[in-house]
Amino acid sequence: MSQRLTMAIPSKGRLREPSWTLLEASGVAPQMPGERVLQTYCRNADIDLLFVRADDIPEYVQDGVVDCGITGLDLVAESGCAVDTLLELDFGFCSLQVAVPLEDSAREVSDLDGRRIATSHPGIAAEAFRLRGMTVELITVGGSVEITPRLGLSDAIVDLVSTGSTLRTNGLRSLGSIFESEAAVIGPRAGVVAGDLKTLITMLQAVVEARKSRYLLFNVPATSLADVIDVLPSAGSPSVVQLADQSVVAVQTVVPSSSIWQLLPELEARGASAILTLPIERMVR
Numbered sequence: 001m002s003q004r005l006t007m008a009i010p011s012k013g014r015l016r017e018p019s020w021t022l023l024e025a026s027g028v029a030p031q032m033p034g035e036r037v038l039q040t041y042c043r044n045a046d047i048d049l050l051f052v053r054a055d056d057i058p059e060y061v062q063d064g065v066v067d068c069g070i071t072g073l074d075l076v077a078e079s080g081c082a083v084d085t086l087l088e089l090d091f092g093f094c095s096l097q098v099a100v101p102l103e104d105s106a107r108e109v110s111d112l113d114g115r116r117i118a119t120s121h122p123g124i125a126a127e128a129f130r131l132r133g134m135t136v137e138l139i140t141v142g143g144s145v146e147i148t149p150r151l152g153l154s155d156a157i158v159d160l161v162s163t164g165s166t167l168r169t170n171g172l173r174s175l176g177s178i179f180e181s182e183a184a185v186i187g188p189r190a191g192v193v194a195g196d197l198k199t200l201i202t203m204l205q206a207v208v209e210a211r212k213s214r215y216l217l218f219n220v221p222a223t224s225l226a227d228v229i230d231v232l233p234s235a236g237s238p239s240v241v242q243l244a245d246q247s248v249v250a251v252q253t254v255v256p257s258s259s260i261w262q263l264l265p266e267l268e269a270r271g272a273s274a275i276l277t278l279p280i281e282r283m284v285r
């Protein structure tokens with residue numbers, strides 16, 4: 001293998017665009033490939049990028065064709081390849097759900113014992129049903145799984161769901177999830193994460209962490225400081241700066257983006273003013 005790091009990224013589908021955006025945000029500056037080009041390189045780092053199908057990436061990584069790759073954890077599990085997850089990327093969220101037509105009598109997954117179930121994830125599905133002690137007839141299809149009950153090919157399906165709208169559109173009802181997935185960087189099983197690969201993972205992680213957080217600044221009367229600190233979800237101690245007006249302090253901290261909706265009214269109610277939230281570009285803990 002060459003000295004340059006090689007990374008496989010999805011050539012099409014849902015994971016292509018967010019993978020590309022993540023690489024750009026991490027600062028490695030991937031060179032935009034020309035039409036139909038299957039390889040490119042990064043301008044700021046010794047990294048070659050290979051565009052391949054997301055479902056081929058686990059095998060490329062396992063076989064050492066590339067040093068690492070971005071793909072969905074569902075595809076990793078389905079492939080059965082010997083690879084390790086190096087970093088979960090906080091996009092490409094979906095779950096493999098078991099679903100039946102609205103009119104079906106099944107209420108839970110175990111009600112499907114002995115029935116025909118179509119899926120394009122037969123490996124994960126077989127394991128999930130085996131663990132539940134169920135015997136089902138699995139029908140493997142390449143795509144459009146949700147149409148198979150209406151075609152009379154299956155009684156139920158196991159398919160990827162993110163919002164549930166495709167299930168609803170096709171008159172299907174979920175009985176529950178058997179696998180939770182998101183996009184991840186994978187590397188060879190028990191491979192050494194050092195040198196350029198370690199740097200790449202650190203840079204990607206800095207962006208992933210930053211996206212999940214907001215920089216929060218506000219002023220508060222010094223007498224309310226303890227009250228306000230009480231409701232801050234931040235892990236570390238916030239910075240507190242004395243203002244020229246000695247009765248007021250400015251507070252700065254990092255909080256989870258998901259907490260903002262609930263937090264701002266609470267801060268306001270405790271006397272905070274001039275509340276600002278700012279996006280963070282990178283964050284290394």
Ligand code: AMP
Nearest residue numbers: 012013014054072092093094160161162
């Ligand atoms: P695609 O190439 O677009 O068919 O999907 C590739 C991967 O995107 C899947 O294997 C999942 O890891 C991920 N994904 C995220 N959300 C969904 C979804 N709603 N349906 C299918 N795949 C999804």
